[in-house]
Amino acid sequence: MSTPSHSWDVARPTSPGRFGWSPRPAPMLDSVRTGILGGTFDPIHIAHLHAGETALYGADLDRVLFMPAGEPWQKGDRALTPVGQRLEMTRLAIDGVERFEVDEREVHRDGPTYTVDTLLSFPAGEELFLILGADAALGLPTWHRWETILERARILVVPRPGTDLSLITEVVPTARLLDMAALDVSSTLIRSMAAEGRPYRFLVPPQVHTYIEKTGLYTQFGSGDRVVLANDQEESP
Ligand code: ATP
Numbered sequence: 001m002s003t004p005s006h007s008w009d010v011a012r013p014t015s016p017g018r019f020g021w022s023p024r025p026a027p028m029l030d031s032v033r034t035g036i037l038g039g040t041f042d043p044i045h046i047a048h049l050h051a052g053e054t055a056l057y058g059a060d061l062d063r064v065l066f067m068p069a070g071e072p073w074q075k076g077d078r079a080l081t082p083v084g085q086r087l088e089m090t091r092l093a094i095d096g097v098e099r100f101e102v103d104e105r106e107v108h109r110d111g112p113t114y115t116v117d118t119l120l121s122f123p124a125g126e127e128l129f130l131i132l133g134a135d136a137a138l139g140l141p142t143w144h145r146w147e148t149i150l151e152r153a154r155i156l157v158v159p160r161p162g163t164d165l166s167l168i169t170e171v172v173p174t175a176r177l178l179d180m181a182a183l184d185v186s187s188t189l190i191r192s193m194a195a196e197g198r199p200y201r202f203l204v205p206p207q208v209h210t211y212i213e214k215t216g217l218y219t220q221f222g223s224g225d226r227v228v229l230a231n232d233q234e235e236s237p
């Protein structure tokens, strides 16, 4: 048995699967271990889903909740897609995926949405794990009542290209880094590709791709938001 990397990272009685681990059996008497992956999901993409599954297995969770953020209460830099459509894409993305659930508790909340309030709205006995991309994890100390966040939930971090992972444990010493293939994908990139007619089909689940194409959701995406890939080359006239 390997040595736990954290005191809370206790080995659980799961039978090893093909890759040496398997989801733990359905919870019985002990508490539910719930992962929470929040985001604007505009749109939800493969890195969100892969992060959720990495956490599910890597931290031996019972379920992962995908939690779309509600409408911004202050005008941000960019208008988000209405929450109903972001919620619909999230639902389509995880439809039929075992142990993945959509959680709507942030969707209908008025005023500022604080993660701390979301975490405190769960039953006290439920073990919570906040799943964050490395970029989001670096900002954690700026979040409202972040010490309370750390008291209520354990922090799981997945790598994200462009963010130095060695900084994470400096900023959040109790964070656990999960081993995951870093995927250089973002919703911004997908919106940009959809707007320009570039192929992005396999960066989102098929149902989400169909939804975006059918609704023409991102055809009006601002040209100022164009994402240039590192290996993009401007064509000479
Ligand atoms: P946008 O480009 O609109 O900001 P995004 O791709 O960053 O979208 P969000 O909804 O902002 O997606 O992110 C939700 C969560 O998913 C955050 O914790 C973020 O760090 C994480 N995340 C998003 N994309 C990745 C990725 N490629 N690798 C790892 N984590 C990711």
Ligand code: MG
Pocket: none
């Ligand atoms: Mg983001």
